[in-house]
Each structure stands twice: as structure tokens, then as C-alpha cells.
Amino acid sequence: MNPTTRSHELFERALQAMPGGVSSPVRAFRAVGGTPLFVDRAEGAHLTDVDGNTYLDFVMSWGPLILGHANPAVVDAVQTQTARGTTYGAPHVGELELAELVRACYPVAERVRFTSSGTEAAQSAIRLARAVTGRSRIVKFDGCYHGHCDAMLVAAGSGAITFGEPSSAGVPPEVAGLTSVCPLDDDDAIRSLMKQCGDEVAVIAIEPVPANNGLLLQRPAFLELLRDLADDHGALLLFDEVISGFRVGPGGAAAHYGIDPDLVAFGKILGGGLPCAAFGGTAEAMAHLAPLGKAYHAGTLSGNPLAMAAGLAQIGALQDGEVHAQLERLGARLQQGVEEVIAAHELPVRMVRLGSLFWFSFSSDEPPRRAADIPASCADVYAKFFHACLARGVHLAPSAYEVGFLSTAHTDDDIDRAVAVFGEALREAHA
Ligand code: PMP
Numbered sequence: 376m377n378p379t380t381r382s383h384e385l386f387e388r389a390l391q392a393m394p395g396g397v398s399s400p401v402r403a404f405r406a407v408g409g410t411p412l413f414v415d416r417a418e419g420a421h422l423t424d425v426d427g428n429t430y431l432d433f434v435m436s437w438g439p440l441i442l443g444h445a446n447p448a449v450v451d452a453v454q455t456q457t458a459r460g461t462t463y464g465a466p467h468v469g470e471l472e473l474a475e476l477v478r479a480c481y482p483v484a485e486r487v488r489f490t491s492s493g494t495e496a497a498q499s500a501i502r503l504a505r506a507v508t509g510r511s512r513i514v515k516f517d518g519c520y521h522g523h524c525d526a527m528l529v530a531a532g533s534g535a536i537t538f539g540e541p542s543s544a545g546v547p548p549e550v551a552g553l554t555s556v557c558p559l560d561d562d563d564a565i566r567s568l569m570k571q572c573g574d575e576v577a578v579i580a581i582e583p584v585p586a587n588n589g590l591l592l593q594r595p596a597f598l599e600l601l602r603d604l605a606d607d608h609g610a611l612l613l614f615d616e617v618i619s620g621f622r623v624g625p626g627g628a629a630a631h632y633g634i635d636p637d638l639v640a641f642g643k644i645l646g647g648g649l650p651c652a653a654f655g656g657t658a659e660a661m662a663h664l665a666p667l668g669k670a671y672h673a674g675t676l677s678g679n680p681l682a683m684a685a686g687l688a689q690i691g692a693l694q695d696g697e698v699h700a701q702l703e704r705l706g707a708r709l710q711q712g713v714e715e716v717i718a719a720h721e722l723p724v725r726m727v728r729l730g731s732l733f734w735f736s737f738s739s740d741e742p743p744r745r746a747a748d749i750p751a752s753c754a755d756v757y758a759k760f761f762h763a764c765l766a767r768g769v770h771l772a773p774s775a776y777e778v779g780f781l782s783t784a785h786t787d788d789d790i791d792r793a794v795a796v797f798g799e800a801l802r803e804a805h806a
Contacts, residue, residue, distance in 0.1 A: 381425040386410045406774040407758040417444035419784035422770055430770035431789055431796075433733075433779040437772070438618050438643040441698065441731070442689055443784020449647045449688045456684035462676060469683030476690050477645070477655060480625040483635045484655025488664060489678040493617035493642030494522025496652040497580070499672040500638045501526055503656070504578035504611045506663045506670035512575040513554045514568065514610075515539075518746025520587035521580060521615050521640070531556040537572055559585060560597055560744035565604060573608030578638070581612075583628035584619040586778045588746045590727045590734035595632050602634050611660065617642035617652065618778075623730050625693050647685030650676070698783055702731035705781050705790055709733065712794030722801050731781035735760070735801075749776070756804050763800035769793055 389396035397403045397411070404411045412424040420443055422432045432444070442449065456469070474487040490496045501513060501524070513526055521527040529539035529551040539554040541547070555572070557564045559581075569576065579601050585591040605612040614636035620627040621644040629636060637660055642652035655661070663670045676682075692698060706728055713726045725736040736742045737753035757775030764771050769792075771779060 382413045383410050385413045385425065401772070401774055401777065404773045406754060407761045409762065411773070412770075419443045419445070420782060420786070420789050428768070430765070430768050431785075431793060432770045433781070433793070434770055434772050434777075435780040435782050436648060437777075438622070438780050439646060439648045440780070440784075441622060441644050441702075441782055442647075442692060443782040444648075446647075446689070446784070448692065449685050452647075452684040452688035453649070453681050456680050459680070461681055462679055464675065467678070467680055467683070469680050469687060470678035473645075473683045473686045473690065474653075476687065477641065477653065480621065480690070480693075481627060481629065481639065481655065483629060483637075483657065484639055484641075485658040486661035486664075487653050487655040488661070488672060489651065489653045489674070489683075490672070491650045491652065491674055491676050491679070491682075492522065493615075493640060493652045494524055495674070496617065496640040496642055496654040497521040497527060497613075497615055498524035500613050500640050500654040500656070501578060501580065502672070503654070503660065503663055503670050504613060504638060506668065507611060507660050508577040508609065510575055510577040510610070511553050512572060512577060514565070514576055514579045515554060515556055516559045516581050516585070517556050518559055518588035518591055519580070519582040519585050519615070521582070522617075525550045526554055527580075529554040529556055531558075537568065558745050558747065559591055560593060562597065562600055565601065569604045569608050569610075573604070573610065576608060576610040578611045578613050579605050580615060582615045582618065583632060583634070583636075584616075584623060584729060584732070586618045586732055586734075588776050589736065589743060589749050590729065590732055590778050591744050591746065592727065592729060592742070593744060595634075598632050598634050602636075605637070611637040611656075613638040613640065615640045618732070620644065621690060621693055622732065622780075624699055625696075644689060645686050646682045647687075647689035649679070649682035649685045651679065651682035651686055699730065701783055702781055705785055705787070706731050706733065708787065708790045709781070709793060712791065713797055716794065716798035716801065720798075720802055722805055724801055724805075732778050733781070734778045735775075737775070760800050760804035763803040764796055767796045767799065769796045769800075 395403045415425045423429045525546045528543040530542040532538045538552045541551040616627040620641040638656040723739045727734045727742045
């Protein structure tokens with residue numbers, strides 16, 4: 376980036392005030408080089424930076440904005456609520472209505488508890504699973520992200536699959552050792568793990584649509600196997616639907632695949648762009664949560680009235696199926712356009728898509744289902760692709776492993792423009 380820009384100036388200043396200049400690491404552009412854009416404002420499908428450049432946005436704040444930036448109904452709901460008070464620390468109708476709406480979309484979530492972030496939702500769901508089962512071990516999958524609680528910042532151990540190792544400094548090995556990490560899409564690995572220690576496992580946790588390490592779409596049979604293994608061994612099944620919830624359909628991945636988990640974590644879309652997440656589950660499991668039961672969870676801003684207002688406006692808009700039909704149409708248009716360019720220029724790329732989630736796999740091979748099958752070389756090609764897009768006014772996530780998000784604010788013209796830009800940028804990245 377040009378060092379005379381206002382973004383560059385602000386980033387230099389931010390480096391003196393915040394570690395790495397950011398509030399969340401991927402925003403720092405380390406994976407693609409250069410300095411991040413400072414955003415001045417956003418509306419619909421577009422972001423404008425502090426230098427006055429406008430970009431067609433496919434990051435959409437990493438998923439929450441299914442109706443686009445500053446959607447008028449969401450803005451109006453938040454403004455109206457703001458004048459009535461921003462936080463009460465007491466029950467209010469907004470949280471009740473949003474919990475009821477979640478239940479209606481997601482029948483398995485018979486009871487819903489709000490949190491302020493997806494991390495808290497996943498962490499609390501895990502504590503609850505441990506409380507319900509009286510067991511300590513957790514099973515997660517390589518390539519799935521469940522936020523930054525200690526128990527989930529774990530990588531597969533070097534020897535046996537059973538004992539995980541910390542994937543972040545500061546996570547005690549004793550804590551990581553209670554998490555087992557399996558490869559995705561590997562029936563034998565999860566079967567043998569559960570055979571070995573299934574009676575210690577409190578919960579099998581998975582992103583049913585893994586979207587934090589590429590878009591690693593799973594075989595439905597693999598998800599069904601997890602349901603069966605959890606049942607056979609008395610463990611709970613947790614679907615982390617922080618990304619997929621309300622995005623792959625109003626009933627999330629659970630409805631899409633027709634599989635009922637015991638516990639679900641929600642985030643992103645649920646809060647309409649405000650800090651909000653939730654976890655839910657069967658009435659029986661959720662009865663272990665304080666104040667009914669002995670598993671503790673609380674939050675000063677849990678069920679925050681502004682977040683509830685934004686969530687109600689956004690989730691309310693998804694009820695008649697129109698939004699998801701429109702997103703599928705836009706996604707199909709994008710995919711068709713990109714695939715034509717890829718074929719015409721024989722580019723070694725595949726577009727992976729589910730509804731309004733998309734990802735470029737930088738290989739001609741079948742799209743990967745496991746994190747380990749993504750070639751490491753994709754990072755360098757992606758960095759070139761990313762900057763070629765940005766230079767043409769299209770904003771993608773600054774990492775090869777992050778997915779793109781469509782919203783109802785994207786128009787057919789936006790999609791056609793994106794196809795043209797992606798085509799040029801793919802050719803430039805492979806030149
Ligand atoms: N689970 C999943 C599947 C996520 O994608 C994320 C965030 N990307 C989280 C949990 C954590 O959510 P948050 O960033 O709100 O803590």
C-alpha cells in the first residue's frame with residue numbers, strides 16, 4: 376500500500392496503541408502483505424475507506440451481515456431501541472422474542488441462552504456438555520474453529536490422536552490434553568478414537584459446514600456417523616453453527632443435512648452485526664445451566680437490547696424463504712461466471728460454494744474435505760489474487776483460508792462485476 380495514504384498513517388499509529396495494530400489478528404493483513412484499510416463507512420454491499428476508495432465487499436464483517444451493511448430495517452430497529460436504553464441487566468421482551476424466533480427456526484434449540492460472542496457460546500456449550508455427561512474429554516476436528524477458549528485452541532498431538540497439544544501459547548498442555556483432534560471426513564479415525572476412549576467423551580464438536588479453514592464441505596454420511604457415535608457412547612453432539620446458522624437456511628446446517636445435534640452454538644447473523652451469540656439445546660440438557668442447574672454461565676451484556684433489536688430485525692427478515700432463495704440465485708450466478716472464466720483460461724482453481732458461502736481452492740483437484748489436503752502453496756497465489764482484486768475495488772478476506780460471504784445487498788450487476796474482476800485477478804495471480 377502507498378505509504379502516503381491515510382490508512383497507512385492510521386495503521387502506523389495503531390501499531391503504537393494496539394498489538395499488531397488490530398483488535399483481531401487476521402485483520403492485520405499479515406497473510407497477504409501490505410497494510411489494512413481503515414474503514415470510514417459501509418452501506419449495502421460496499422465499504423468506503425478513509426481515503427475515499429469504495430470497495431465491493433465480500434467479507435461482510437466475516438458473516439453477520441446477510442442483509443448487507445447498514446440495512447435500513449436493522450439500523451431503524453437499533454436506533455429505536457437506543458432511545459429506550461442500551462442495556463438493562465434485567466429481562467426484556469426483545470430477548471424473549473429473539474429466543475422464540477431461534478426456537479422456531481431451530482426446533483432442536485428448545486432453550487436458548489444469549490452470549491456476547493461466538494467464543495463464549497462454544498465455550499459455554501462445552502462446559503454444559505461436561506456438566507450433563509460428567510465427563511471431561513472433548514473431540515474436535517482439524518480445520519474447525521470454535522473461537523479462542525483454551526479447550527478449543529488445540530491441535531492434534533504428535534503421537535496418538537487422543538491427546539491434543541496447545542495451538543496457542545498460553546494454553547496449558549493439561550487443558551489441551553483433554554481435547555482430542557480428529558481429521559475431518561475420516562470415518563476410521565473418529566470410529567477408532569471413540570472405540571478407544573468414547574466413554575470419556577463429553578462432546579463431539581464440529582462446524583457442520585467447516586468454513587474457517589477453506590470451505591471443507593463434508594459428506595452428509597460423515598455428519599450422520601458423528602450423530603451415531605455420540606449416541607452409541609453417551610456423548611453429546613455440538614454443531615457450531617456460528618457461521619452456518621441462519622446462513623445455509625433459516626434452520627442452518629442441522630436442517631440442511633437433516634441431523635439434530637444435542638447442542639448448537641450460534642453467532643454472527645443472529646446479532647444483525649452487533650455483538651451477540653447464543654447456545655441452545657434440548658430442554659433437558661439446558662436445564663443443567665444456572666440458575667436451574669449447576670453449570671455456570673452469565674454475562675453483563677448477554678441478551679443486550681440493541682443486539683436483540685438488530686437480531687430480531689435480521690432474523691425476522693429470513694422467515695419467508697425469499698432471502699435464501701435470492702442468495703442461492705446470486706451464488707449460482709457467481710459460480711457459473713467464475714467457472715466459465717476458469718475453464719476458458721484453464722486455471723488451476725476451483726470455486727467451492729454452499730448457498731451464499733464461497734471459497735477459492737487453488738488447485739484443479741477435487742475440492743478438499745480435510746484441512747491437511749489444502750496445498751500450502753495456495754497462500755502465495757492467494758496473496759497475489761487478493762491484491763489484484765483489491766486494486767480493482769473488490770474486497771476479499773486477507774487470508775487464503777477464509778470464505779467469502781454474499782448478502783441480499785449484492786445485486787446481479789455486483790456479481791457480474793465480481794466475476795470480471797475475479798477472472799482478471801486469477802489470471803494475474805497465475806501469470
Ligand atoms: N465458531 C465459529 C464456527 C466461528 O466461525 C467463529 C468466528 N469466526 C467462532 C466460533 C467465534 O466467534 P467470535 O469471533 O464471535 O468469538
